[in-house]
Amino acid sequence: MTKFITFFLISWLTICLVAFSQTTPRARDLGIPFSGTPGNFNAITDVKGVQVGYSTIISGQGKNVRGKGPVRTGVTAILPRGKVNDPVFANWYTLNGNGEMTGTTWITESGFLEGPIMITNTNSVGVVRDAVLKWYVKTGWYKEDFWYTYPVVAETYDGFLNDIYGFHVKESHAFDALDGAKTGPIREGNVGGGTGMMCLGFKGGTGTASRVVSVGDSTYTVGILVQANFGNKRFLTIAGVPVGIDLKDTLNYELKAPPSYQSGDGSIIVVVATDAPLLPHQLKRIAARVPLGIGIVGGRGENGSGDIFLAFSTANPGAFQRNRFTKLTELPNDRINPLFGATVEAVEEAVLNAMVAAETMEGINGNKAYRLPHESVRNLLKQYNRLTKK
Numbered sequence: 033m034t035k036f037i038t039f040f041l042i043s044w045l046t047i048c049l050v051a052f053s054q055t056t057p058r059a060r061d062l063g064i065p066f067s068g069t070p071g072n073f074n075a076i077t078d079v080k081g082v083q084v085g086y087s088t089i090i091s092g093q094g095k096n097v098r099g100k101g102p103v104r105t106g107v108t109a110i111l112p113r114g115k116v117n118d119p120v121f122a123n124w125y126t127l128n129g130n131g132e133m134t135g136t137t138w139i140t141e142s143g144f145l146e147g148p149i150m151i152t153n154t155n156s157v158g159v160v161r162d163a164v165l166k167w168y169v170k171t172g173w174y175k176e177d178f179w180y181t182y183p184v185v186a187e188t189y190d191g192f193l194n195d196i197y198g199f200h201v202k203e204s205h206a207f208d209a210l211d212g213a214k215t216g217p218i219r220e221g222n223v224g225g226g227t228g229m230m231c232l233g234f235k236g237g238t239g240t241a242s243r244v245v246s247v248g249d250s251t252y253t254v255g256i257l258v259q260a261n262f263g264n265k266r267f268l269t270i271a272g273v274p275v276g277i278d279l280k281d282t283l284n285y286e287l288k289a290p291p292s293y294q295s296g297d298g299s300i301i302v303v304v305a306t307d308a309p310l311l312p313h314q315l316k317r318i319a320a321r322v323p324l325g326i327g328i329v330g331g332r333g334e335n336g337s338g339d340i341f342l343a344f345s346t347a348n349p350g351a352f353q354r355n356r357f358t359k360l361t362e363l364p365n366d367r368i369n370p371l372f373g374a375t376v377e378a379v380e381e382a383v384l385n386a387m388v389a390a391e392t393m394e395g396i397n398g399n400k401a402y403r404l405p406h407e408s409v410r411n412l413l414k415q416y417n418r419l420t421k422k
Contacts (some may be wrong), residue, residue, distance in 0.1 A: 056221050056389035059381060062406055063419040064388075065271050068377040071242040073217045074385075076110070076255030078242040079305040081346050083111040084257065085213030086224035087205040087237075089367035096396035103354050104194040104395045105201060107160060108151040108211035108224035108238060110257060110303055112344050116175050118353035119144040122344035123312045125319035127326070131299045131338015132157055135182035143312035144352055147173065148210060149406050151225035151259045151301050153194065156201035161185045163206035170207075186340060188261035189227030192287050193395025197356040221389030226259045228395060230285065230298065231387055232330050233265020233276060235401040239386025243374035247367050252308035254318075254374040256382040262337050264296035267330035270384060270409060271418040276330060278412055283402035297336030300326060302379060308371055309347035309361040319343040321372045325379025343375075 034120065058074070060066065071078025073122060085419040086108055092101030112120045122145035134157060139145055147168070152160050164183035168174060174181070218240060223226075226237030265284070268276030270399050287293075302322045310318065320342040323333065329371050333339050363371075387404045394400045413419040 054221070057406070058220070059384040059388045062388060062410055063413065064384060065418060065420045066377060068243040068374060071244050071255070072251050074242055075218050075240040076242065076303065076305050077215045077218055078253050079255040079307050079346060082149065082255060082305050083114045083213035083215050084391060085109040085209040085211070087157050087208040088223050088227050089200055089205060090227065095096045095392065098195060099198045101195045101198060101200070101397050103198065103200045104228035104393060105153045105190050106227040107201060107205050107209040108226065108259065109213050110149040111119070111213050112145060112305065112346055115171070118349055119146040120344045120346055121315060121348065123316035123319060124340065124342040125316060126323065126341070127323045127339035128333040128335070128337050129340070130336055131187060131340050132183065133186040133301070133340045133342065134161055135184040138182045145184065146181055147183060149303055149342060150183065150206065150209070152185065152187055153196055153225065153228070154187045154189045154191070154200055155196050155199060157185045157187050159201055159203060160206045161375060162356040163203035165373050166203060167207055167210050186301040188229055188234045188259050188301060188338065190261070191231065192289065192399050193393055193401060194228040194318060195396055212324065220385050222391055222393060226327055226386065228393070229259060229261035230401045231260040231317070231383070232268040233261035233285070234283065234387055234404045235261040235393055236389035237390045239382040239384070239389065241378040241381035241385055243378045245370040245374045247308070247363065247370055249349045252306060252371065254290045254378055255305040255373055256375070256378040257303045258379065258382045258386055259301040260383050260386040262298040262300040262339065263331050264334070269328065269330045273412055273414055273416045273418055275409060279405070279408060282408065286398065286400040288397055288399060294334070294336055296332065296334040299338035300331065302341040304341065304343035304375055305346065306343070306371065307346050309363050310345045311360070311362050314363065314365065314368060315343040315345060317368065318371060318375055321375045322379050325376040326383065328376070328380045329383050360399065
């Protein structure tokens, strides 16, 4: 009886925590159907130990005055093992390389990710990278007297809504994201690095999702976080329904774009976390499946898009050693397919979660990105018999 009461209280507290933290709607709330089984929070933080933190910077309105705003930007921090320095196996993949993720050459070479993953806007990669180094010093991340490291910082471009050449992201914002990182349910939409982003013809931003899969007698979790700022509206597809075509003349961006801008320009950063015991070459394979999930919702990897993905595994703690040998657990390649499928499914849902949670945003010079019209999407899915809720 005591065990039952304890289980009930834990479940009730989990439900309350999710409801309290996620104040914006998610794709499933609209009745959008998805394959697979999500974790408790349907978030990257379902992978035990992973923490996420944000710093969101929103101020001003009207005409852009460089250095003053309007400001619509921020920073996202993902800590694979929380605030513990225990490097994880990792690898990365790019679909189209018109973007930036620092530190990836050493990840390829060493097979390890040695610290947090940061995501911000294009022009703030440098200040965030330097801030991570200062945070290492401030927190005593490295215990050695002499150390070197290559912070991982990724970006997407928010210059249509944000005073991007005003350089409003400061090292304090990176500190806030790192220090405030936590487990549990996390916010989506116009938050963190995703604050000023646009996606597939509507407002984009930060989204997350997860899947739980069985491999033999073991159960593993795959968690995804995206910063979605990509795609052409006419390709937007939800649950197989050509939503973008049906909504092509509805709520279009109001942007004063340069002549070089092409519809579909933008980027997407995707971070994949898993507790499955995967080695770096297998994590490369996981990261290479991310574009399949992006393609389901309408991504095409356009020339003007930076589509960069990183995958890491929290299994094999203590694997990173400077002198002594270690013993590792590895999932056989022949058993990896469920993790491939989970990655594709969770990426699809994370992108749509970002779009559903995002609110209409007006930025510099009156530029505006509209939120995905929820009722219109529901009506379209109902017409195609793809709605899960009546």
